[in-house]
Amino acid sequence: MDPTLNDYKLSCELLGHSLDVRAVATGGNAAGCGQIILSGSRDKSCKLWKPVGNEYVESVTLQDHKNFIANICYLATEQWICTASNDATICIYQQDAFVPLITLKGHESTVCALAAGLQSRSLISGSWDKTARVWSISETGDVKYITLQGHEAAVWAVATLTEQRKYVTGGADKCIYYWNAQGEKLRLLKGHTDCVRSLVPLSANSLLSCGNDAVLRYWNEDGECMRELTGHTNYIYAMARNEALGADIVLSCGEDSTLRMWNVGTGKQLGEPLLHPAISVWCVACLNNGDIITGCSDGVVRVFSKDPSRQAKESVRKTFNMAVATHKSQLSEEIGGVKKTDLPGPEALLSNGTREGQTKMIRQPDGSVKCYVWQVGEWSLVGDVTGATGGTQASSGKKLHEGKEYDYVFNVDISDTEPPIKLPYNRGEDPWQAAQTFIHKNNLPQAYLDQVANFIVTNSEGSVVQSQPSSGYQDPFTGGSRYMPGSSNSNVTGGGNLDPFTGASSYSTASSRAQSNVDVNFVRGSDKHFPVSSYRSFDTCDANKVLEKMKEFNNKLGNGEGKVGDEVLRAVIRLTDKSPELDATSLEALMLLLKWPDSMLFPVLDVLRLAVRHEAIFSLLHNSHNFLSIIKPQLNGAAANQLMVCRCLANALSHQAGRQKIETQLPQLVELISGIRAGSANLQIAIATFYLNVTISQTLGVANQDVCGTATAGLLELLKWAKDLEAWYRCMQAIGNLTTTPCGQATIAQVVSVDHVMDKLRELTNTPHDENFTKINLAGQALLASF
Structure with missing residues (x-):
């Protein structure tokens, strides 16, 4: 006789995560105990829970990912804990260890799916980058992978068919693909009407799939859909099975707050759905003793058992049931996101419909809701409305954009003649990084950066921004702190100023002055404008765009013109990481690319300005290659190269080694920079930031009169032409x-002594106090007062 969910009661709740639990898994037995539980959360941590009696205690917390954990896989043969993250990496830990054995890098976006591979030291991963990868790790730690390419959108689900020696992937393109061990595509299954979110292999080489269309599909060995299992009323996120429950028993969970049990062979749902006191039941797993584990959007891991000896005390279960009842009543107050109280009563049926086929939801006196349709001159009853009939973005509360999941997908109007552009954003993401990505993707003027970022902050319900500097605000240009204006204003003509990521002309007057419908909030900060004590650095980067541009240029080069292999480009791009490893191979590859023709150099310089933020890398580059002598001539070169070199110099001043080397060559550098007499707003800001960082070093240490004099002369030359x-x-x-x-x-x-500068200062300080000039007005007054 099949088990049913009616037999299951709460066993325990595991509290420790601060945000959604997105993944749960079970591992090998702890010493002298039962199986461990693994949970991964949006709080960027993975927790290992060990059984103690009928409870579980937190044993280890793993915190090596830079963004939320999307999936967990336990490789029993090696006792490996594998975690996949939104930071595009996979960390592999030995059970009970605190640091990764190895970190797998290569995916270009969120890794959202994991499963054990066909070999003992292998696994398969799925990513938002539209690919799956089969990773093989040797005894010596060498990593090899095969890329499975074919999906047209994010790969949300992966599975391994051990008996058939095949892999299966499912994606946001609604497709399911079969692959052989060599990564060759074998079969395509179609049937789902929305994203495929989970795959479970079954006996007789059959397969079960589920997705955002709220349907489970049962496929036989020949790839035929034999059965559809319906019952969920919204997105289905995950499935699980365990032989302890029965060969044909599968569990599913989703956005309708429920866990459900199915007999795939008969197509029947076993028992009533197990409702949770949370909107999203993100994940489910099974223990070998038949207990069931779920992870939810309320940050709680729950264990349910049908064994009375492992069920929680009556008082604990009562508290859980009350929470469920409260949640259920809240759910019943809305239908498809519409409050019942906002729905019309039966009197609305006295009015004729406006068109054939029009539907209305009508609130009944007993609190239920019924749907009516206007047909042949009268309202006909369709049936009861109990919730969403299938998963939709509107009913789920989750936002999908290009097959990927976001907390917000904004519509941004940038033109009266063009449709709105989609702006995706996840809570916890840096708003300025999201804005920068949006600008690059849509070829928008860089001048929109502040506007877009502030729009995100304003409209994302108090999203958590990355740690702010002590003065309170994040500099959208450099990542440092400053008094934040409402927008970036620039009247500078472009003059061939190339976008450092794409090469497209994005900084011209015409584009930068285009009107935007993006709302901007002006934030007034402290009246203290100097002395400034924290160095500014240019940290924003879209590594994928940089790599694409380097590949484009590399393909244009001949074999004798500096052309390199893709592995060299990948080695160079590693230097854009926030904390890159001191890798001699990457540094040598970078120096090789710095020999490229000047017209192709700006993406390489873009990598360089990120690499020199790190003192050890700067020292090695300078001592081994005297790279300053290589980049100085570019200050007389193209505008894009000038921009990158100035950012590079500004970044290098953030540490002692950089300051020492640059100050010894400051007169030559200032002479070259002073030769620049026109440029984009970004170039103006880069030069000004370079000088600002030079002066910070003078306020923090023993001031050098020559350095101060040289910096002042350079500043005055810049102010003769700068307008930003x-x-x-x-x-x-x-x-x-x-x-x-x-x-x-x-x-x-x-x-x-410089009349132009003094006249401009007085002009700025006499400007009315509007939102664009208040900051510079106050700073100018403070500066004039110091004279």
């Missing part, structure tokens, strides 16, 4: 820094 207000503001901060040093009087004398 952010660049002017940073210049004023830099000059203000210098006025606080022992060299201050000399600085003041130099500034006052």
Whole structure:
């Protein structure tokens, strides 16, 4: 006789995660105990829970991912815990270890699916980058992989058919593919009407799939859909099975707050759905003793058992049931996101319909809701409305964009003649990074950066921004702190200023002054504008775009012109990581690419400006290659190269080694930079930031009169042509820094002697206090007061 969910009662709740539990799995037996439970969360952690009696205690917390954990797989043969994350990596841990044995890198976006591979030290992963990968790890730690390419959207599900020696993948393109061990496509299954989210191999080489269409599909060995299992009323996120329950028994969970049990052979649902006190039941797993584990959007891992000896005390179960009842009543108050109280009563049926086939939801006196359709001149009853009839984005509350899941997908109007552009965003993501990605993808002017980022902050319900500097705000240009204006204003002509990521002209006057419907909030900060004590750095980067551009240029080169293999490009791109390894191979590859023709150099310089943020890498590059002598000539080159070199110099000043080397060559560098007489707002800001960082070093250490004098001269040359207000503001901060040093009087004398600069300062400080000028107005007044 089949088990039913009616037999299962709460056993225990595992509390420890602070955000959604997106993945659960079971592992090998702990010493002298039963199986362990693994849970992965949106809080970026994976927890290992060990059994103690009928309870589970948190044993280990793994925190090596930079973003939320999307899936967990336990490789029993090796006792490996494998975690997949939104940071595009897979971490592999030995059971009970605290640090990864190895981190698998290669996917270009979120890794959302994992399963054991056909070999003992292998696994298959699925990613938002539209690929799956089969990874093989040797005894010595060498990693090889096969890429499975064919899906047209994110690969949400993977599975291994051990008997058939095949792999299966399912994706947001609604397709299921079969692959052989060599990565060759064998078969395509179609039938789902929305994203495929989970795959479970069954006996007789059959397969069960589920997805966002709220349907489970049973496929036989020949790829025929033999049965559809319906009952869920919204997205189905995950499935699980265990022989302890029975060969044909499968569990499923989803966005309708329920866990359900099925007999796949008969197509019947076994017992009533087990309702949870949370909107999303993200994941499900089974223990060998027949107990069931779920992870939910309320951050709780729950264990359910049909064995009375392992069920929780009556008082605990009562509390759980009350929470479920409360949640159920809240669910019943809305139908498809519409409050019942907002629905019309029966009196609405007295009015004629406006068109044939029009439908209405009508609230009944007993609280139920019925649906009616206008047909042949009258309202005909269709039936009761109990919830969504299938998973939809509207009813789920989850947002899908290009097959990927986001907390928000905004519509951004940038033109009266063009349709809105989709702007996806996840809570916890840096708003400025999301804005930068949006700008690059849609070839928008860089001047939109502040506007888009502030729009995200305003409309994402208090999203958590990455840790802010002490002064309170995040600099959208550099990542440092500053008083944040409402938008970036620029009246500078483009003059061939190339986008450093795409090469497209994105910084011209015409494009940067285009009107946007994106709302902007002005934030007023502290009245203290200098001295500034924290170095600014340019950290924003879309590594994929940089790599694409390098590949494009590399393909244009001949064999004798510096053309390299893709492995060299991949080695170079590793230097864009926030904490790259000190890899001699990557550094040598970078120096090789710096020999490319000047017209193809800007993406390489883009990598360089990120690499030199790290003192050890800077020192090795300078001591081994004297790379400053390589990049200095580019200050006389193309605008894109000038921009990257100035950002590179600004970043290098953030550490002691960089300051020492740059200050010894400061007169030559300032002479070259002063030769630049026009450029984009971004170039102006990069030059101003370079000078600002030079002056910060003078306020934090023993001021050098020669350095102060050289920096002042360079600042004045920039202010003769710069028009961007952010660049002017940073210049004023830099000059203000210098006025606080022992060299201050000399600085003041130099500034006052330049009529153009003084006239511009007075003009800015007399500008009315509107949202675009308040910051620079106050800073200018402070600077003039210091004179």
